[in-house]
Amino acid sequence: MTTERLPGKRSPLLTLAMLAFLVYFLLPLFWLVVASTKTTGELFSSFGLWFADDFSLPGNIRDVFAAENGVYGRWLLNTVVYAVVSAGGAALLAALGGYGFAKFRFRGNNALFGVVLGSIMVPSTALAIPTYLVFSKIGLVNTPWAIILPSLVNPFGLYLMRVYAEDAVPDGLIEAARIDGAGEFRIFWQVAMRLLAPGFVTVLLFTLVATWNNYFLPLIMLNNPSLYPVTVGLANWAAQASMGGGGSGGNVLPLVVTGSLLSIVPLVIAFLMLQRYWQSGLGAGGVKQ
C-alpha cells in the first residue's frame, strides 16, 4: 500500500470523517469569533453560531481596551513579559544543560540527569503551593519574579535538548574546534548553538505556551490586578459577569468574550508560523526514550 511521503489512493470516506472531527475542533472558536461581534443583548437574543444584525466587534475591542483604565492592555503586556523572559531563560538553561550532559563526561553525569528526568513526573500544580509557601517566606509573592522564576525550570526541555545535542552536534566538530584553540564556551556559542537552534526554538515555543497559558501559579502568587497576566484577568472578568448576571454585570460579558478572542490570536499566529519547529521538536521527544 502507501507510505506517508507518497500519497497513494485517497479515501473520500476517511477524509469526510476527519472533516467532521475538524468541525468539532474549530466550531467553538468559530462561536468565539461570532460572539465577539455581538452586544450583550444580541448574545442572548440571537442564535449563537451565526452573526447578529449589528457588527459590534470594533466597538467591543475598544471597550476591552478602555475598561478599568486600560487594564486589559496591561494584562497583555504582563503576559508577554512573563512568557518571553521565562521562555528565553528556560530555553537557554536547557540548551546549556542539555549540551553539557550530552557532550561532557563528568562524575555524576548520569545520576544527575536521572534525577532531572524523574522530576518530569512532579506535577507543576502540586509544586505551586509549596513554591508559594517558600516565596511568601522570602517576600517574592506579588512580584513578577513569582511567575518567572518557577517557569525557568523545564526538565522536559532539558531532556529534549540533551537528545537533540547528541545527534545534532558531531563530536568531531567540537574536537576540531578545540584543536583550533577555541575555548569550551566559545565552541558552544559559535558552533554548537547554531546546530542546536531548532531544538532551542522548540523548547522556547513550548515554554512560551506554558507560561502564556499559566493560570494556577499567577492565581495564587498575585493579588495586585496590575500584575495579572491575561488569563487571571479574564477569569476575574468572567466572575464579575456571572455574578452580575444580566443586570449590572451585563456589559462585562462582551469584554470576557472579546478579550478571550484577542488573547489567543498571538499564539495561534505564532504556532502557524513556527510549525516546522514544534513538529520536529515534538518528534524528537516521542521517538527516543
Place this chain on the structure above:
Amino acid sequence: MSTVTAAVPRRRRVASRRAAAGYLFVAPFLVVFVAMLVVPLAYAGYLSLFREQLIGGTTFAGLDNYTRALTDDRLLGGVARVGAFFAIQVPIMLGLALFFALALDSGALWLSRVLRLGIFVPYAVPSVVAALMWGYLYGPDFGPIAQLFDKVGWDAPNLLGADLMLGSLANVVTWEFTGYNMIILYAALRAVPTELYEAAAVDGAGAWRIAWSIKIPALRPALMLTLIFSVIGSFQLFNEPQLLQRLAPNVIDSAYTPNLYAYSLAFTSQDVNYAAAVSFLLGIVIVAVSYTVQLAANRRRS
C-alpha cells in the same frame, strides 16, 4: 602552573578540565532546579509535619497530617473522581489522537495539512479561555447547544448538572489536548523508516495490517510519553473545574478535585500545614500512578 599539575599526565589534565567545563554547562540549570523544585518540595515536606492551633501555636505533629489526609473523605472523593476522569477521558483522547495520526500518516487524506493544523489549534488556546468558552457553550442562557434543543422543541440536557459535569469537563480537556497528542504521535510515525512499510507491502500486507503490526509497535515510546503526560494532567486537574465552578457552584464544590481542595485549604481555610501534606500526597500519587503505568507497559512487552 605549578609543578604539581605539570606532573599530572597531559591527558588526565585535559580530561579534568573538560569535566570542569561540563559542570559549568549544567550548573545554571541545576541551580535553578534545586531552588525551584527541590527546595519547595523539601519545605512543603517540612511544613507538613507541623500543626497550627489557635492555642499553643505551631507544634510538631509527626505524620498526623498524613493520617488525617488518608482518612479525609473529601480528599479521597476527589482522588476517586480524577481517577475516574483519567480512566474514561484518557483512552478516548489518546484513541482519537492515535486514529488521527495514523490517518494523517496513511497518505489517504485530502487536505491533510489543513486537518493537522486545525486539530492542533486548540492547544494554543489557554485552558482558561477554553473553559470559559465551553462554559458558555454548555450554558442554558445563550449556549448554542441549548438553543438548538430549544428550536427542535426538546428539553436541553443540563450539561452543567451533577450527572453530566464530569463528562463536560472531559470534553473540554479532550478538545484542548487531542491535537497535541496527535502531533507527538504523528511526528513519531514520520520517523519510522519507509522501507519497513514497503517491505511489508511487497509481502502483501494491507494498510490496516501495516498500521497494526508495524506502526503501532513503533509508536510505543511516543504513546508512553503521551500516557505519562495524561496521568499528570488528569490527576492535577484544576483550571477547568475552577472556572466552571462559578457556573455550577452547587455541582463543583471546593474539593471536587484534589488540587481544588489543596487550593481551598491553603487560601480559604488558611490551613497551610495540611495543604502542604495534601500537595505532597498528590505528588506521590501521581508519581506512583506514572510508574505503575510504565511498569505495566514494560511487562506486557517482555
